[in-house]
Amino acid sequence: NLFVQVFLGGALFYVAAVAGANVMHDYYQILTIPAIALALASGAVYLWKAEHFNVFLRRIVLVVSIGVMLITGWNQIVGNFNVNHPEIVEAGAEVNKITAKEALIVAPYNGDTAFLYQTGRSGWPAIDDSIDNIIANGADYYVSVDLGSPDTKMIESRFKTIKKTDRFIIVDLVNPIK
Known part of the structure; x- marks a missing residue:
């Protein structure tokens, strides 16, 4: 999809030109997350509907990939909710x-x-x-x-x-x- 590609390209340009190395702050991520989410969703739809791959294998890869993404994300943020004092x-x-x-x-x-x-x-x-x-x-x-x-x-x-x-x-x- 051309829109997703241009949107993702614009987000990458924004990171390189504006945000620089400081993309850990959420106010920089606000502008890039929609582009990344659309690109991932576009890839997921492609994998789900693709005709030239084994149906069972591609869907297993997609489900496992989404599961790994969610588990990794959870492991990265779970410590932010602990009260250490x-x-x-x-x-x-x-x-x-x-x-x-x-x-x-x-x-x-x-x-x-x-x-x-x-x-x-x-x-x-x-x-x-x-x-x-x-x-x-x-x-x-x-x-x-x-x-x-x-x-x-x-x-x-x-x-x-x-x-x-x-x-x-x-x-x-x-x-x-x-």
């Missing part, structure tokens, strides 16, 4: 137990939303403004697994600590220390 899971479970469902949480974790996700609440994955402005925007609780960070120490000195362990701290931002 059990302290964020533990802190998130505690936040989930002791705060209201509508509470807004400040859960700094280098801007990564994984920690905020573990709380089951909406909020801020980083302190990107003064804590007073974040509170003015509705923040109710601060939870951190970095007990030694300057932000954690400052917030702990200004607001009531609800729970503190050797792994995490939860602070009530609505109740300042008098």
